[in-house]
Amino acid sequence: MRTSIATVSLSGSLTEKLTAASRAGFDGVEIFENDLLASPLTPEEIRARCADLGLTVDLYQPMRDIEAVPEAEFARNLRRARHKFELMGRLGADTVLVCSSVSPLAVDDDALAAGQLARLAALAQDFGIRVAYEALAWGRHVSTYDHAWHIVETAGHPALGTCLDSFHILSRGSDPKGIEDIPGEKIFFLQLADAPLLAMDVLQWSRHYRCFPGQGGFDIAGLLAHVLRTGYDGPLSLEVFNDVFRQAEAGPTAVDARRSLLVLQETVGVAAPPAPVVPTGVAFAELVTPDAELLTAVLGALGFARTARHRSKPVDLWQQGEARLLVNTGTAVRRDGTQLAAIGLESPDPTAAARRAEALLAPVLPRRRAPEDAPLDAVAAPDGTELFFCATDRPGHPNWRADFEDAGHPPAAAEVSRIDHLALTQPWHHFDEAALFHSSVLGLHAQESVDVADPYGLLRSRAVTTPDGGVRIALSVGAAPTDDTVHAQHIALATDDVVAAARRFTEAGGRLLPIPANYYDDLAARFEFADGELETYRDLGILYDRDAHGAFRHCYTRTVGRVFFELAQRDGDYRGYGAQNAPVRLSAQHALKRLTGG
Numbered sequence: 001m002r003t004s005i006a007t008v009s010l011s012g013s014l015t016e017k018l019t020a021a022s023r024a025g026f027d028g029v030e031i032f033e034n035d036l037l038a039s040p041l042t043p044e045e046i047r048a049r050c051a052d053l054g055l056t057v058d059l060y061q062p063m064r065d066i067e068a069v070p071e072a073e074f075a076r077n078l079r080r081a082r083h084k085f086e087l088m089g090r091l092g093a094d095t096v097l098v099c100s101s102v103s104p105l106a107v108d109d110d111a112l113a114a115g116q117l118a119r120l121a122a123l124a125q126d127f128g129i130r131v132a133y134e135a136l137a138w139g140r141h142v143s144t145y146d147h148a149w150h151i152v153e154t155a156g157h158p159a160l161g162t163c164l165d166s167f168h169i170l171s172r173g174s175d176p177k178g179i180e181d182i183p184g185e186k187i188f189f190l191q192l193a194d195a196p197l198l199a200m201d202v203l204q205w206s207r208h209y210r211c212f213p214g215q216g217g218f219d220i221a222g223l224l225a226h227v228l229r230t231g232y233d234g235p236l237s238l239e240v241f242n243d244v245f246r247q248a249e250a251g252p253t254a255v256d257a258r259r260s261l262l263v264l265q266e267t268v269g270v271a272a273p274p275a276p277v278v279p280t281g282v283a284f285a286e287l288v289t290p291d292a293e294l295l296t297a298v299l300g301a302l303g304f305a306r307t308a309r310h311r312s313k314p315v316d317l318w319q320q321g322e323a324r325l326l327v328n329t330g331t332a333v334r335r336d337g338t339q340l341a342a343i344g345l346e347s348p349d350p351t352a353a354a355r356r357a358e359a360l361l362a363p364v365l366p367r368r369r370a371p372e373d374a375p376l377d378a379v380a381a382p383d384g385t386e387l388f389f390c391a392t393d394r395p396g397h398p399n400w401r402a403d404f405e406d407a408g409h410p411p412a413a414a415e416v417s418r419i420d421h422l423a424l425t426q427p428w429h430h431f432d433e434a435a436l437f438h439s440s441v442l443g444l445h446a447q448e449s450v451d452v453a454d455p456y457g458l459l460r461s462r463a464v465t466t467p468d469g470g471v472r473i474a475l476s477v478g479a480a481p482t483d484d485t486v487h488a489q490h491i492a493l494a495t496d497d498v499v500a501a502a503r504r505f506t507e508a509g510g511r512l513l514p515i516p517a518n519y520y521d522d523l524a525a526r527f528e529f530a531d532g533e534l535e536t537y538r539d540l541g542i543l544y545d546r547d548a549h550g551a552f553r554h555c556y557t558r559t560v561g562r563v564f565f566e567l568a569q570r571d572g573d574y575r576g577y578g579a580q581n582a583p584v585r586l587s588a589q590h591a592l593k594r595l596t597g598g
């Protein structure tokens, strides 16, 4: 199906918006009136620009407060409409959106509304234009799609149809099943937008919080299935008013937008990109560092050993149990200091995983970084993290491990068994994109997002996981673009005995993040512990949480560059990440930073 996007969904000038929509592969655009008014280009130039970019102008919008008004007012509205129809001729747009009136002059009279819309449609028809009437969820007298359709049906004019907008329909709690009562050829346009489920005024909700399908809480696929059953064959068009997208760069937003439509089309069965290949585990995490001594001292204290070295590059493999960390000290290392640069995902079919990623518009990275390297498939996540699809030690597949020569140092400890989870801070503008990317491209399941209080802001955090927890990635973001308080990334290491692992670390000279005594007083109030247990946690700085499935004990190392480590013990079937404890951890990290100035 053809895909389209409203210019209001993207930031920048009209030409920037058009360029971004075209580059992301959209077929057309809805031109929002304000974008045209503010553009120095003439309508003819805009039309030519769209044509050059391979975009059709699918809709011009909006025309407001037209119907159900006194005759003198309606005459003025027709005069206004004539101007706009002339403009649309110059622009090459053949469909105009009329949204239900919010004017205090409008009266509650469906027959009058239908009669006036029919007269508007007759005028439009003279210009070769169709009118698509949309119920705004906050329309004065018409606020539901079935009501708008009833008026369109009553008007009975061939140049008048309806525009369905998933936000208006679902935000009002209307049952979308009734869409099937509308003949497909009378649905002149379909606008799609999702939104988080918020309890708030519907106009504010619509103007500030819409997001792309799959990023909110509405069943957009369910609604689309009803629309497709009518025989609708117009474009699938995204119309997203969103405060964050207004500020973000248009290019990545447009890619995010089109990815959401690709996934939606897959869900309803009208597109079939290569199927998701769900990763089964974390093959490795790669840290780049200009300060190898500091980083490897921490790794050594954690019980890791340098077990192998890359044959041709300054990259070492540090291992303990199934936890594998690559430490890259090469010249290509970014200037920003120590950070998590890449993740190797163990994949049942690396090539197929990469094909899906590419089909869903993930930037594909060069397969080989050096002639002798295993040719691994890799893509970049929205935050720039490189994701490698790996088949470690599986015959018939390129094996990254074979690029490394054993160094002959077995790990000194066995407390850590594997990587429990990776926590990545996302660029502020791309949090929803990141969740959709990880769920759609990698086939991970996105959990509910949680708010976490930081002493200097609020973090939003959302985990994406495989069903068995083999891969867990916690995505987080600060609440404001200026919030650079926590740009840290961390690697959580699974252990069966966090007390032993913590002791080993401190005895080897490592320093754990100190946690305030007040926290342990509160724990004592909330839970019962065996004699001495709480004291042990307090001495070491171990945090505790419990959910319906089990318990969680965890502690943190100091930060190196952007990275710190967590030792994490899950008991029973605990499924969380200790979010309850995150505010205490964040405060402790801030306090330490102030104390040490770094």
Ligand SMILES: O=C(O)c1ccc(O)c(O)c1
Binding pocket: 061, 062, 097, 099, 134, 136, 165, 191, 206, 207, 239
């Ligand atoms: O918020 C608005 O005014 C507005 C305008 C046009 C639309 O298509 C819409 O869904 C909302």
Ligand SMILES: [Mg+2]
Binding pocket: 134, 165, 191, 239
């Ligand atoms: Mg709309």
